[in-house]
Amino acid sequence: METKLKELKNVRAENCVTIILNTHRTLPDNEKDAIQLKNLIKEAETKLLAVCQQKTAEKLTAKIHDLAATINHRHNLESLILFVNENVSEFVRLPISVEDRVVVGNRFAMRDLIRGLHNQTNYYVLVLNKDEARLIEASNDKVVKECGFPFPFQNQLSQTSFKAEPSDAGRIRNLTSEFFNQVDKVVNKVHKDNPLPILISTDEQNYHDYVRIVDKPGNFFPEFLSRSRQTESDHAIVADAWELVQNLKRKQNNDRKTDLQTAVSANKFISDTTEIFHAIKHGRVQTLFVEENLFQPAVIKNDTVVYVSEDTNNSTEMIDDIYDELIDLNMDFGGDVVFLPKESLTKFNGFAAMTRY
Template sequence: MNTTLKKLKNISSENCITIIMNSHRTKPGYLKDELTLKNLIKEAENRLNENTVKKEADALVDKLQKLANDIDHSHNLDSLMLFVNKDTAKVVKLPIEVTDRVIIDNNFATRDLVRAMHIETNYFVLVLSQEKVRLIEAFNDKVVQEFDAPFPMENTFPMNKPEVTVSSRKTNLIAEFFNQVDKAVNLIRKENPLPVLICTVEENYAEYLKIADEKHSIFTTYLNKNRIAETDHAIVTEAYKIVETYKAKRNKERKAELDKAISENKFLSNTYDIYKAINEGRIQTLFIEEGLFQPAIITKDDVVYVSDFQRNDSNVIDDVYDELIEMNMRYGGDVVFMPQGKLDRFNGFGAITRY
C-alpha cells in the first residue's frame, strides 16, 4: 500500500478520476458491488461530459469500464478504489469502510489510502517455529493474505542427526534457519514496509531478535504460543489484541503532541492559514477528524468552502482536506486522523507548525 501511495500521490494531470466505494467480502453483498461501481462510473461519465472534450471523455470512460470489467468482485475486501487518467489505470482494494464518491481533479484522491495506513493498522504476523514459518498480512483483526513462495518455509537443516544434539550446534542451525526467514521477510517488506509481530514461544522470539537485520520493524512484544497449525483468522484475531494496545498508546502520544503544540502557540486551525503555511513548508502534522470532507475553491487570498451541489464546477476542489494532505506530504509532513468529535473546537481540522 505504501508503494502504491507513493506512485499515485506524485501524479498530476488533468482529469485524474478517483472512484471510491464500499464493497463486500461475501455473498450476497458482493453480488451488488458490480452495479454500485457501474453507477459511479456513470456519474464520472456525466461529469466528464460537462467539462471535457468528448473524445477525451470517451477515452477515459472506456478505460474505467475496462478496468471495472477486470475486477473479480468475489475477492473484494471492504472497499474499492479506481484511479484512472490518460496514463494510469489502477485498482486498490482496502479492508476499511469509506464514503462512496467520485472525485475528478488534477491529482488522485489518495486520502483513504493515507487513512488506511495511519488510523488503521496494517502489519505482518510472522508465525515462527523451529520447524516451519508462515507469514500473514493483516489489517486490524482481518486477514489480507497469507504469503506463499517462499512461505511457508520449512527448516531443511538436519536437526535430528546425532551430532546435532549438541546444544551449541543445534542453536547455530536454528539461527541459520531464522536468518533465512528474516531475509525472506525483509525482501517482502522492501515492497511493503509494514511492522512485524512475531507469534512464537519466548525462546524463539529471543533467538530471532539476535539475528534480525531490521529490529526496529519488529514489535517489542510478541504473541506467545506455538500456533503454527492454527488458521490464519484465529492467529490474526489474537494478534490484533496486542496490536490494538500498541495503537491506543500511539494515538495517545499523537494527541499529546497536539496539546503541547496548542500550549506553545504552534497550532493553526484556519484553513487558509494552513494552506499558506504548507506552501511555506511550515506544517509538520495535519490533524483531521474521520469522515470530514469539504468542497472548496482556493484563491490567492482565501479558501472558500462551497456546498456539495457545487462540487462539479470546474474551479472547485472536490475535497480541500485531501488536497492539503497531499500538499503537506510532498513537503515531508504527516497526517493524524482523529475520531469524530475530538477536534470539535477547531471544526474538525488543524495543524502543528514546525516553528
C-alpha cells in the same frame, strides 16, 4: 499499494476522474456493488459534461465503463476506487470503509488510498518454541506467505538437550539460548531483504529468553502472541496476531494524538485551513491530523481557502476536498498524516496541523 500511491499521486492532467465506493466481501451483498458503481459512473458523466466538451466526456465515460466491466465484484473488499483519465485506467480495492463519491479535477483524489496504506499493516509472525521456528508474512488479517527455506528452522541441538539429565538444566538453557541466537540470525537475513515489524508468537518464558539475545530489538513489536502454536495453521495464527497488531496500532494512533496535544501546549499547531495551506507551502507542517470521512469542497481565491457547498461542483476552480489537496501537498514537502476516528478532533473542527517550528 505504496507503489501505486506514488504512481497515481504524481499524475497531473485534465479530467482526472476518481470514483470511490464502499463494497462488500460476501454474497449476496456484493451483487449490489455493480449497481452502485453504475450509479456513480452516471454521476461522473454528469460532472464531466459540466467541465469539458461533450466528445471528451463521452470518451472518458466509455473508458470508465470498460474498466468497470473488468471488475469481478466477488473479490471485493470493503471499498473500491477507480482512477481514469486520458492515459490512466485502473482500480484499487481497499480494506477500509469510505464515503461514496465522485471527484473530477486535475489530479486524482488520493486521500482514501493514503488512508488505506496507513491502515494496511504488513508484518511477520515468528512462531517459536525450543525445537522449531516458523516465519509467516502477513498483511492485516491475511497470510501473504509462510516463509520457506531455511524455515521451518529446526533445532539441531535439541537431541543433545533432550538427552541431558535434569541436573544439566544450565546446559539445557545454554543450548536453547544458542538455538534462539541461530533463529535470530536467519530472521535478520529475511528482514534485511523485506524489513517488516516482527510479532513473536510463543509462551512467556521463551519470549523473554528470545528478546534477551536478539541483535535488533527495534525490529519487534513490544508485545507477543501468547502460547505455543507450532501445530496451528498459518491462517489461524495470523487471525489472532491481527487482533493484537490492531490494538498496538490503535495505541500508536492515540500516541500521535497526544503529540498534537503537546504541540498545542508548545504553540506548534495550526487549525485555520488557510494558515495551514500557507504553512505547508513554506515547509513548516510536519503532521496533518484529520478525521476519517471528513470532506470539504473549497476554492482558493487570492491565496485564501474559501469553503463552498457541493452545489458549486460546476466550477472548474472548485477543489472537491480541500483536506485531500492539503494532505497531498504536505506529502510533497515530506510531511505525514494521521487519520483519527470521527469526533476525535472536535475542538479543531476535524482538521489540524502540527508544525516543525
